[in-house]
Amino acid sequence: MNDENEETKTTIEPTEPPRVKLLRGFQLLSPEERRATAARGGRAAHAGGKAHKWTPDEARRAGKKGGASEHLVRRGGRPRPATESK
Numbered sequence: 001m002n003d004e005n006e007e008t009k010t011t012i013e014p015t016e017p018p019r020v021k022l023l024r025g026f027q028l029l030s031p032e033e034r035r036a037t038a039a040r041g042g043r044a045a046h047a048g049g050k051a052h053k054w055t056p057d058e059a060r061r062a063g064k065k066g067g068a069s070e071h072l073v074r075r076g077g078r079p080r081p082a083t084e085s086k
Helices: 003-008 031-047 056-074
Strands: none
Touching: none
């Protein structure tokens, strides 16, 4: 046997054709069109009484709670309990 021929043989396997990502739904819209569609949906939800309206106090508590726990969790620490301000 000739060792050189054995080593230089290469097998060419068929490769898959590159996959093309198909855009669907909102991906087809431009950023301006997406923003306009979202705004119309938000106005319709509020008009129909289906949307949640945050009070300043609710928003403040949610912001404190979410921001504190998320940052601490990512660093491996335990989240600080949220303190209620009155």
